[in-house]
Amino acid sequence: MIGKLNHVAIVVPDLDAATKTYRDVLGAKVSEPQTLPAHGVTVVFVLLDNTKVELLLPYGENSPIQAFLDKNPSGGIHHVCYEVKDIIAARDKLKASGARVLGNGEPKIGAHDKPVLFLHPKDFIGTLVELEQA
């Protein structure tokens, strides 16, 4: 079912400093910051040769990543995102296996303008998993 690792998301307390760490210290290609108000984040994409790292800073008052940053003030890995071909088929198979889909169970349009779902960390070894229809 899962195909590629689409990205690893890292929540950061200072987007400028995190971008410099990846660009200047680790020597990676990075994008300009993009604010996505609908997702409550400002993101910088780190473009690796086979996948992406996303550096996420909370944006706005109801950012879904604020609580994580409050708990991890230095930042840290927030989730991994795996690609699937058909997100409805994937969701139905996951629910049938007993895995919990977060929210109302309907895919939302994610930061890449593609349908996404999040799965409960307790069902995936303490790891928040995003699925994105590729």
Next chain:
Amino acid sequence: MIGKLNHVAIVVPDLDAATKTYRDVLGAKVSEPQTLPAHGVTVVFVLLDNTKVELLLPYGENSPIQAFLDKNPSGGIHHVCYEVKDIIAARDKLKASGARVLGNGEPKIGAHDKPVLFLHPKDFIGTLVELEQA
């Protein structure tokens, strides 16, 4: 400097259950478990289309991942591993920029029989980073 994401490492409390989650629930290809006494882990490789997830269970009395599991009994993401072409050049550049290399600063032979180094999470946004010479 960094090229591909070589793997995402997830520490797990039950390797059999974690393997079933990735194989049967997420539908991924998984390897047989391999015990690496020198690294204090038993590992199952999850083979994605563009990279790997490594499911790590502590092995032996001095496993370097036991403390993480004690702190995160449900498991969780432990580190990310980026590939570099020349690990000595990478280390020297990192040290010159003020980043801390863990241990004695000399590369060790990692789980894939290639030279690796670990970098201090405090210098990389709360994220433990492994570098592997590809």
